[in-house]
Amino acid sequence: MKIAYTGEMDQRPCKEVLGATIEKIVTEDENAIYLDADLMSCAGTLKWGKQNPDRAIDCGIAESNMAGVAAGLAVAGYRPIIHSFGPFASRRCYDQIFLSGGYGKNDITVIGTDPGVTAAMNGGTHMPFEDVALYSVLPGSTVIDVSDPTCLVSVLKQCVYRPGVKYIRVGRKQMARVYEDGTELPIGKAVTLREGTDAVVFAAGIMLHEAMQAALSLEKQGVSVAVVDCFTIKPLDTEAVLAWAKKTGAVVVAENANRHGGLYTAVLEALAEGCPVPAACVAVEDEFGEVGTQGYLQKRFGLTAAHIEAQVKAVVARKRAK
Amino acid sequence: MELTEKKALQAFAIRIRMALVEAIHSIGSGHVGGALSIADVLAVLYGREMNVRPEDPQWPDRDYLVVSKGHAGPAVYGTLALKGYFPYEELKTLNQGGTRLPSHCDRNKTPGIDVTTGSLGQGTSQAAGLALGNRLKGRKNRVFLIVGDGELDEGQCWEAFAFAAAHKLSNLAVLIDWNKKQLDGRVDEVLPLGNIAAKMEAFGFDAVQVDGGDVEAIAAALERTRQGGDKPYAIVLDAVKGHGIAEAENTEMNHSMPINDERYARWMGELQADLAALEG
Numbered sequence: 066m067k068i069a070y071t072g073e074m075d076q077r078p079c080k081e082v083l084g085a086t087i088e089k090i091v092t093e094d095e096n097a098i099y100l101d102a103d104l105m106s107c108a109g110t111l112k113w114g115k116q117n118p119d120r121a122i123d124c125g126i127a128e129s130n131m132a133g134v135a136a137g138l139a140v141a142g143y144r145p146i147i148h149s150f151g152p153f154a155s156r157r158c159y160d161q162i163f164l165s166g167g168y169g170k171n172d173i174t175v176i177g178t179d180p181g182v183t184a185a186m187n188g189g190t191h192m193p194f195e196d197v198a199l200y201s202v203l204p205g206s207t208v209i210d211v212s213d214p215t216c217l218v219s220v221l222k223q224c225v226y227r228p229g230v231k232y233i234r235v236g237r238k239q240m241a242r243v244y245e246d247g248t249e250l251p252i253g254k255a256v257t258l259r260e261g262t263d264a265v266v267f268a269a270g271i272m273l274h275e276a277m278q279a280a281l282s283l284e285k286q287g288v289s290v291a292v293v294d295c296f297t298i299k300p301l302d303t304e305a306v307l308a309w310a311k312k313t314g315a316v317v318v319a320e321n322a323n324r325h326g327g328l329y330t331a332v333l334e335a336l337a338e339g340c341p342v343p344a345a346c347v348a349v350e351d352e353f354g355e356v357g358t359q360g361y362l363q364k365r366f367g368l369t370a371a372h373i374e375a376q377v378k379a380v381v382a383r384k385r386a387k
Numbered sequence: 388m389e390l391t392e393k394k395a396l397q398a399f400a401i402r403i404r405m406a407l408v409e410a411i412h413s414i415g416s417g418h419v420g421g422a423l424s425i426a427d428v429l430a431v432l433y434g435r436e437m438n439v440r441p442e443d444p445q446w447p448d449r450d451y452l453v454v455s456k457g458h459a460g461p462a463v464y465g466t467l468a469l470k471g472y473f474p475y476e477e478l479k480t481l482n483q484g485g486t487r488l489p490s491h492c493d494r495n496k497t498p499g500i501d502v503t504t505g506s507l508g509q510g511t512s513q514a515a516g517l518a519l520g521n522r523l524k525g526r527k528n529r530v531f532l533i534v535g536d537g538e539l540d541e542g543q544c545w546e547a548f549a550f551a552a553a554h555k556l557s558n559l560a561v562l563i564d565w566n567k568k569q570l571d572g573r574v575d576e577v578l579p580l581g582n583i584a585a586k587m588e589a590f591g592f593d594a595v596q597v598d599g600g601d602v603e604a605i606a607a608a609l610e611r612t613r614q615g616g617d618k619p620y621a622i623v624l625d626a627v628k629g630h631g632i633a634e635a636e637n638t639e640m641n642h643s644m645p646i647n648d649e650r651y652a653r654w655m656g657e658l659q660a661d662l663a664a665l666e667g
């Protein structure tokens with residue numbers, strides 16, 4: 066495990082890494098197959114896909130049909146990977162994923178791009194804050210919020226060979242680099258990016274960078290904060306969550322999603338059953354999305370390092386007041 | 388149609404193109420191809436066919452427009468601004484934080500937008516419900532629905548069409564923007580649709596096909612839909628993605644295109660020239 070976080074962007078846009086990884090997996094395994102719903106251009110797979118129409122199937126703008134077709138391909142012995150934008154890879158095809166996929170025991174890997182505020186210019190209709198919650202209540206599912214391009218490569222390979230329905234949410238642009246290239250990140254294992262004693266921040270996806278920035282700033286103010294990458298939202302690494310909760314006694318969860326039904330809910334469940342300590346979240350307060358730059362939207366929905374800093378101070382104060 | 392009216396509609400279509408280029412340029416890039424391809428039908432709808440009151444956008448007896456291919460928002464906003472629903476200058480707030488003009492049509496944000504769309508397919512069922520509701524309320528108005536050809540991949544469209552025919556919604560006119568392209572390329576390569584007019588006919592519609600760039604032909608087809616009867620109407624618009632700006636038309640992958648300052652100046656110059664040629 067090599068952590069490479071400096072606050073700098075990883076030079077590879079996630080779209081390129083996504084396209085190359087799908088191509089590699091499908092090329093190397095004759096049983097892997099990739100389906101898209103008229104968004105190959107956005108997954109970085111268009112050129113290769115057009116040349117390999119038996120391995121990369123463009124289903125047209127028909128996400129629920131694509132999900133059902135993927136389940137059928139699984140019955141026929143394939144390991145399907147399907148992609149659309151987050152809202153259409155979750156809400157739009159949910160019953161087909163749930164029944165033909167999960168309930169029917171047909172293993173499908175679902176990639177939903179542009180999660181939460183990263184949908185930016187596409188606006189509220191394209192901005193999933195609920196995808197995590199939807200996939201979390203599907204029995205036996207795996208839910209991943211990708212931390213950086215290296216994480217994407219590692220989890221995508223694992224997901225294809227993992228039973229059940231797997232949902233990976235990932236943006237298409239650049240992300241802050243967190244891990245050294247080639248690092249493998251076992252699904253289900255949270256990663257401690259930074260140790261600390263006063264509080265812990267459990268973060269995922271784009272919020273990891275915000276959490277690290279908040280921790281650096283708090284350090285200068287004499288507050289010692291641990292930061293843990295919870296890229297696997299389900300199954301949550303309960304052991305790591307409880308260990309850090311015990312050690313610090315104050316918890317903040319940072320996620321680019323609705324506060325209900327996502328990482329915060331998962332962490333609170335673990336804390337309530339194993340180590341009830343003061344907790345708070347930096348997440349979307351039960352709102353729909355809207356249009357704007359990602360920077361504007363992070364401020365608008367309270368998803369910045371400054372918001373994390375404020376919540377850390379608040380939970381630390383609650384801990385001390387106990 | 389009188390020549391003066393024809394020229395006025397053509398000029399309106401050019402002004403819609405200028406307005407959408409203005410809007411998209413202000414934010415740098417956007418859904419250029421599919422916005423340009425519906426400028427002509429929007430000109431005929433708002434310039435002639437639809438009964439609306441820009442000063443009272445919520446007037447219940449108005450004719451309604453559902454733009455199910457919600458990503459063509461900028462073309463609709465351009466039209467609405469030209470009709471006086473909101474100031475023209477506001478077009479430059481497209482996609483800015485806090486704007487009333489988001490990339491996809493939103494009825495809760497923009498004066499004159501009747502139905503929220505953006506998840507393709509969903510405008511079709513809403514349009515059917517709206518037409519049914521208007522009829523049940525005893526209103527004499529009509530509902531116009533613009534659908535993309537790629538969008539017809541969504542099964543929901545066909546569920547809505549079957550419903551509209553079953554309920555004999557002759558107050559509904561479905562306008563299909565058959566511009567032959569979707570996001571990943573040509574409709575015929577991604578998911579061929581066959582003969583769309585014949586399919587609509589088979590679904591119980593009164594269907595015709597017209598040149599989607601010919602305002603006179605569009606006007607005639609829309610006029611036909613006034614006659615009521617017991618079938619919903621479908622007009623297949625034989626259109627070109629990016630229509631009206633040569634460079635946009637000739638770009639193969641023209642779903643989303645950047646409009647930088649240089650391109651903006653060039654395109655606006657071309658549209659100005661088209662307008663001058665028309666209006667003398």
Ligand SMILES: Cc1ncc(C[n+]2csc(CCOP(=O)(O)OP(=O)(O)O)c2C)c(N)n1
Nearest residue numbers: 103421505506507535536537538568569570
């Ligand atoms: C349900 C859904 N899936 C995918 C998208 C992403 N998307 C936006 S536009 C588009 C292509 C639309 O093609 P078409 O309907 O032909 O519109 P046009 O070519 O006229 O722009 C796609 C796939 C979406 N908006 N909604």
